[in-house]
Amino acid sequence: MILMFDYCINRLSAYTSLSIEEKGVLRGVVDKKIKHCRGDNIMLAGSEPKSIHVIYNGWASRYKVLPNGREHIVAYLIPGDMCDVHVTLLKRMDHSIRAETPLTVGVIDGGHVDYIMHCYPNLAKALFWSMLVDESIAREWLVNLAGRSAEVRIANLFCELFLRSKVAGLTSSDTFVMPLNQVKISEAMGLTSVHTNRVIQRLKRDKLIVVNKQNIQIPDFSRLQAFADFNGDYLHMGFS
Amino acid sequence: MILMFDYCINRLSAYTSLSIEEKGVLRGVVDKKIKHCRGDNIMLAGSEPKSIHVIYNGWASRYKVLPNGREHIVAYLIPGDMCDVHVTLLKRMDHSIRAETPLTVGVIDGGHVDYIMHCYPNLAKALFWSMLVDESIAREWLVNLAGRSAEVRIANLFCELFLRSKVAGLTSSDTFVMPLNQVKISEAMGLTSVHTNRVIQRLKRDKLIVVNKQNIQIPDFSRLQAFADFNGDYLHMGFS
DNA sequence: GATAGTTTTTAACATTAGTTAAGAATCAGT
DNA sequence: ACTGATTCTTAACTAATGTTAAAAACTATC
Structure with missing residues (x-):
């Protein structure tokens, strides 16, 4: 169970090498673990989450619902991915997040996020980096949908x-x-x-x-x- | 001409109200203006820009080229939009940016960007916010392409x-x-x-x-x- | 190992959007 | 106002993907 966070650390390490201390901080700021069943919403569009979530195991999706009832998945989230770092700036979720398999997330609440952002600039950059990679993936998916x-x-x-x-x-x-x-x-x-x-x-x-x-x-x-x-x-x- | 930056300030003001000082800083960090002809690349995929660009007037696009030669636009940029704030973290451009009309951009070079990031946290947050809105737009475009x-x-x-x-x-x-x-x-x-x-x-x-x-x-x-x-x-x- | 629920597969048919190519309209420069 | 370049429009035809519905193959549970 201690190893759960390693998927996330592996991912961030693709950007920058994290010190032992920084890795410890990441593990330490997780306030609790939550289990979700397949199909559960982890986060609803319009909500204003105060904490961020890291996927320990299982897969999730970011999705939006159209008026005709159809649901469109705009991203897959796999173990190690963070769900909602952007709410530190965007306030409201513009999409929902749902567990697509049985799933465990680690919850880092707002105070701890602020603590990382202020005291661990390297970690803060790594978190922003992961958001920007998500954005880059979204752009590639646009090309994928539009042109292939x-x-x-x-x-x-x-x-x-x-x-x-x-x-x-x-x-x-x-x-x-x-x-x-x-x-x-x-x-x-x-x-x-x-x-x-x-x-x-x-x-x-x-x-x-x-x-x-x-x-x-x-x-x-x-x-x-x-x-x-x-x-x-x-x-x-x-x-x- | 002094008003050129106002489109950008208007846009950022949708997120947070900027002080007179902050507005002044934004205007002051622009090192130079560059004019581009329609069709010019402002930035090529794979490059490692050291400065960020603000569109003063004219429209641009973010685009990617597929092997079959077709080009896919993944975002439109209008006056006030910033082209490449994300290179502060992502190093390499994963897409190109092109002037789609005759266009003027303001250039803020790396040193000045760092200065803003360190000394004007409110401005820094506003810049990150604008990136996240771009990401949100990309997600909506995904739904648009996939489901409508x-x-x-x-x-x-x-x-x-x-x-x-x-x-x-x-x-x-x-x-x-x-x-x-x-x-x-x-x-x-x-x-x-x-x-x-x-x-x-x-x-x-x-x-x-x-x-x-x-x-x-x-x-x-x-x-x-x-x-x-x-x-x-x-x-x-x-x-x- | 029987049953119910889920997921994958098949089939016939309908529709949206792509392809190619040419003509009309508009625009920019002289 | 004339010319060439660009952009928009039209047409006939093709191909990719959608729709609906039902059957088959799995999977999990008792």
Whole structure:
């Protein structure tokens, strides 16, 4: 359980190396852990959270609801990701966050956030950096939705999720865990679940991915990367 | 010319009221003005800019190039917007920025940025806030691309651009200036220019917008808003 | 190992948006 | 006012993705 925070530390370390002290501070400011069931909202659009949340395990999504009732996922959150650092400045959530699997989050409340921001400038920068990487990912998703066919788009998503999982320390060799079903993929990719299914079948048939329950193996990353027109620069984690 | 910076100050004022001193500091840190021709790159993906840029007049776009040569616009920048505050943390640009009209930018170089960040915490927060609003806009664009039909999508864009122009102080009553052609709209909306044209004709025919050269009049904003399924919360500027 | 719930798969058909290419209208510079 | 360049518009045709609904394959639980 002590290791829970390490996914987050791994991720921030892609930006800057954290001192033993800084890592200790990060672990120390977590006030409590909360467990959520799949489907629970961690945070609702319009709310004004006073604390920030770090995902220990499980996946979550940022999503918005359209008037026709359809829900659109604008980001996936994996272990180590922080949910809402931006509320230090934006006051109100402009989207909701939901647990997409059973999930545990660490809660760092407002006072502790302020403490980090004032006393640990290097940590503060790392937190802002992680927000900006989220922004960069959103921009790449825009290109993905606007300019790539369904097949290339989904292949691109798998490349991203594999690398993000890898940086967090969640992969074993060429395999990562993708605990979301095809409906959730379709809600993020702007496709129907039927079409998402057609596309994933083709990716499997062409051995670009090998799926075994929730484990996705990428037998040849560079082949998938080429097919997907994927360039990892936007993750700002030192990939070409 | 002294008033050039006011669009930016207007925008930041939607977040926090700036003191006379702070406004003076912002104006004072601008080292030089640069004029760009339409089509000029202000900043290239992969570069490591040391200064930040504020748009005085004219419009720009953030864009990425796909291997097939197609260019995708991921954000429009209007007078008062800052191009690249995030390079204080992200080092490399993950996208390019281009002047889409003749354009003047103010340049604030690195030293001055550091000075603001250290000595004017309120200003520093305002700059970070503007980045986070950009991120929020990117998320809304994701929903727009993934979940709305071409007609509603473009209507939504016009709502956004009208309100952003209004906050910057660029509108006169119900009219704003949209200096980009239909090709540029299509590059942002993930549509072909032919289809963009079809859609804009329908919006004009239904009097949701009235176009006169580069002036776009919105005779009944609430009607356009309803058609567009637009909710301005994501702009974080106090709209419902 | 039977049952209910969830997720994936299939199929037939409908619709939106893309493609290509050409013509009309508008604009900028002389 | 004339010319060339740009932008907008139209048309006929194509392709990608959406829609609906039902069946099959899993998964978890008793």
